[in-house]
Amino acid sequence: MWGGRFAEGPASVMRAINASLPFDKRLWRQDIAASKAHVAMLGAQGILTAADAATISEGLDRVAAEYATGALPDDPALEDIHMATEARLAELIGPVAGRLHTARSRNDQVATDFRLWVRDALDAVDTGLRAFQSVLLDRAAEHADAVMPGFTHLQSAQPVTLGHHLMAWHEMVARDRSRFADARARMNRSPLGSAALAGTGFAIDRAMTAMALGFDGPTANSLDSVSDRDFALDYLSAAATCSIHLSRMAEEIVIWASQPFGFITLPDQWSTGSSIMPQKRNPDAAELVRGHAGRILGCHTALMVTMKGLPLAYSKDMQDDKEPVFEAHDLLELSVAAMTGMTAALTFRTDRMRALAEAGFSTATDLADWLVREADVPFREAHHITGRAVKAAEERGCGLVDLPLDVLTAIDSRIDARVFGVLTVDASVASRTSHGGTAPVRVREAIAAARAALEKSA
Numbered sequence: 001m002w003g004g005r006f007a008e009g010p011a012s013v014m015r016a017i018n019a020s021l022p023f024d025k026r027l028w029r030q031d032i033a034a035s036k037a038h039v040a041m042l043g044a045q046g047i048l049t050a051a052d053a054a055t056i057s058e059g060l061d062r063v064a065a066e067y068a069t070g071a072l073p074d075d076p077a078l079e080d081i082h083m084a085t086e087a088r089l090a091e092l093i094g095p096v097a098g099r100l101h102t103a104r105s106r107n108d109q110v111a112t113d114f115r116l117w118v119r120d121a122l123d124a125v126d127t128g129l130r131a132f133q134s135v136l137l138d139r140a141a142e143h144a145d146a147v148m149p150g151f152t153h154l155q156s157a158q159p160v161t162l163g164h165h166l167m168a169w170h171e172m173v174a175r176d177r178s179r180f181a182d183a184r185a186r187m188n189r190s191p192l193g194s195a196a197l198a199g200t201g202f203a204i205d206r207a208m209t210a211m212a213l214g215f216d217g218p219t220a221n222s223l224d225s226v227s228d229r230d231f232a233l234d235y236l237s238a239a240a241t242c243s244i245h246l247s248r249m250a251e252e253i254v255i256w257a258s259q260p261f262g263f264i265t266l267p268d269q270w271s272t273g274s275s276i277m278p279q280k281r282n283p284d285a286a287e288l289v290r291g292h293a294g295r296i297l298g299c300h301t302a303l304m305v306t307m308k309g310l311p312l313a314y315s316k317d318m319q320d321d322k323e324p325v326f327e328a329h330d331l332l333e334l335s336v337a338a339m340t341g342m343t344a345a346l347t348f349r350t351d352r353m354r355a356l357a358e359a360g361f362s363t364a365t366d367l368a369d370w371l372v373r374e375a376d377v378p379f380r381e382a383h384h385i386t387g388r389a390v391k392a393a394e395e396r397g398c399g400l401v402d403l404p405l406d407v408l409t410a411i412d413s414r415i416d417a418r419v420f421g422v423l424t425v426d427a428s429v430a431s432r433t434s435h436g437g438t439a440p441v442r443v444r445e446a447i448a449a450a451r452a453a454l455e456k457s458a
Contacts, residue, residue, distance in 0.1 A: 019076035020319050023326065027081050028072065030116035032064045034109065034192060035085065037212035039100055041205050048099055056100050059093035060085075082109050103204050105196035107226040107314045112192040114322065116213065118235050121329045122184045125239070128336040129177050133170055133454055135344045137447055140166040144443045147425045148263070148353035149362055156360025159425040162348060164438040167446050172245040174450070177457070179238035187231030190215035194222035197313035227313035229303065229321045236300040236325060239332050240293075246335050247293035250286040253342060257283045261356075265347040270338075285338045292331040299324035357425045361390050363400055366422045366431065375414035385412045399423075 036057055043053025063085055078084040083106075090097035144163035149156045190210035193200065199222040206218035219225040256263035272284040302324045306317055364386050371382035388411045393400050396407075401423035408415045421427060433439045436446070 019078075020080045020322070021073065021076060021078055021084060023323050024110075025072045025074075025081045025084070026326065027110075027113045027117050027322075028064070028067045028085065030113040030120070031081050031085055031109070032060055032067070033116065034112045034209075034213060035100060036060050037209045038104055038192060040212065041208045042099075042102060044208065045203055045205055047102060047202055047204070052096050052099055055093055055096055056089070059089045059097065062092050063088050080106075080110075082106055082113070103195065103200045103202035104192065105194075105226070107196050108191045108194040108222075111194070111226050112190060112213070114229075114325075115187055115191065115215075115231055118187065118232055118325065119184060119214075121325070122180050122235060125242075125329070125332060125336065126177055126180055128333060128340070129173050129180075129242070130454065130457065132336055132340040132343070133173050133177075133450070135340050136166050136170040136173065137451055137454070139343060139348075140164075140170065140443065141447050143348060143350065144447070145440045146348070146350040146353065147357050147429055148350070149357040149360055150438070156356070156362050158365055159357040159362045159428045160432075160438040161429050161440055161443055162350065162353060163440070163443040163447070164429075167443060167450070169245075169249050170450060172249075173242075174453075176238065176242040176245060179241060180235075183231070183234035183238050186234060188214075188216045189219040190217070191219050191225035193218060194225035197223050197226055223313050227310070227315075227318075229307055229318060232321055232325050233300070233303055233307070236296075236303055236328055239328050240297050240300045243293035243296040243332060243335060246339055247290045249339060250289040253286040253346070254283050254290070257281075257286075262352045263349055265349065266342065267345050267347070270342045270345055285342055289335045289338050292335045296328045296331055299328035354425065358399060361393060361400055363423050363425060363428045364390050366428045367400060367419065370419050370422045371412070371414065374418065377412075377414065385415075388412075 039048065039053050039056045039060070042048040043050055048056075066088070073084040073088065075084070078087055086097060086100060089100065140163040142163075143166070144161060146162040147159050148162045148165060150158045150160035150165070190206065190213055192209045192213070193204050193206035210216070210218045253264065253266075255261055257266055266281065266283055270283075270285050271281045303321060306320050310317055367389060368379065368382040368386040371377040371385060372379050377385070389400060389403065389408060392407055392411065393403055396403070401420060405415075405417055405420075408419065422431065429438050430440065433442055436442070
């Protein structure tokens with residue numbers, strides 16, 4: 001490959017450290033597509049004869065057909081997928097294959113291939129997240145009225161509806177999709193034609209190759225085009241945030257599936273057993289989603305550290321740009337699929353949720369709000385009065401709604417029988433009608449709006 005400059009081949013260790021074919025061979029589809037766009041442009045511009053361009057393009061199709069059957073090369077002497085493809089092309093069509101590399105460098109070739117791969121990854125993740133959103137909307141609609149305890153500090157706070165809680169998950173996923181969409185829009189420029197770093201003296205048409213590959217246009221600066229991987233960092237940043245969201249959801253599944261909570265039952269397909277304790281039903285899929293988040297965050301950090309000190313233009317350090325992205329993408333796709341499957345299949349024990357919502361004085365704020373509305377009590381004073389009522393209920397071992405009226409009036413004479421209309425969990429959730437609130441009517445409105453947005457984003 002190095003022509004006449006080097007008299008000796010590389011040392012075995014040098015060959016091993018320099019080779020990227022074992023991992024970058026998964027770029028073969030993108031490498032074939034970019035090479036076909038490039039040779040078509042060379043033919044259209046008269047840089048290659050029409051016959052040579054046609055021969056090379058047909059040869060690339062033959063190489064792609066071999067790759068599609070699993071016949072990918074695994075020879076480290078070929079160094080990377082780009083040289084492997086060119087070598088196989090030469091075996092199939094002869095010396096004319098050497099004309100393919102006219103007016104390009106491996107620097108702009110790999111930058112283009114990698115952008116195409118990341119763009120495909122972005123589209124794949126978006127498809128998976130969209131399916132997850134659909135499942136969340138279905139389950140939220142199913143349980144728009146079901147009451148559960150809402151938590152702060154993992155302590156019972158106020159009653160909410162299960163539909164409202166699931167819609168909170170949905171909002172996280174919707175923002176994740178928007179981050180991936182932003183990354184896709186920003187990276188959709190073609191580096192092809194930037195050559196090694198300075199562009200080329202051949203009369204190429206970069207707009208033609210950009211259009212052929214589905215880019216919005218060519219990149220503006222040849223140095224920048226081959227020497228930055230911020231498009232990959234954008235992807236990893238969005239993937240890291242998404243993985244954190246998935247991890248938090250998975251953590252809730254782990255908690256909810258535990259016997260002390262008992263909010264859900266996971267089916268056999270999404271559980272594992274124990275080698276020694278036959279009664280166990282472990283939420284291992286959720287735990288692995290939670291674990292994958294750490295690895296995805298590590299991938300993001302790895303590429304940031306790789307890139308942080310590199311001068312313009314290309315440095316060989318950038319060969320290490322792909323493995324973190326490949327690993328993060330594989331883990332993220334698996335995590336999204338697992339969360340989608342689990343959420344669709346799990347059984348919600350809404351009776352248990354209601355019982356715990358009623359048990360934790362979760363309507364205390366409703367009592368304070370009633371004092372503000374109906375008795376014109378300043379909220380801070382109402383807060384203190386309610387605290388005394390909670391203490392009285394604790395001493396009697398009952399809920400606020402079960403306190404006798406005379407006990408409440410002894411605490412504050414401004415309380416009357418109307419207060420019992422706000423102290424049930426159903427009354428509490430129904431009253432939370434502010435925009436984005438947990439009232440079933442608002443939850444159903446949110447689901448309808450989200451469904452419309454989801455259909456529009458298809």
